[in-house]
Amino acid sequence: MHLSTEAILSSLQHMTVIIFRFYGHKV
Numbered sequence: 001m002h003l004s005t006e007a008i009l010s011s012l013q014h015m016t017v018i019i020f021r022f023y024g025h026k027v
Contacts (some may be wrong), residue, residue: 003011
């Protein structure tokens with residue numbers, strides 16, 4: 001399974017959004 005750079009960046013960006021939303025909701 002080969003992931004392209006764009007796929008990795010988009011998934012990282014998605015994860016960052018989830019983490020920030022989680023932190024914002026927790027704080």
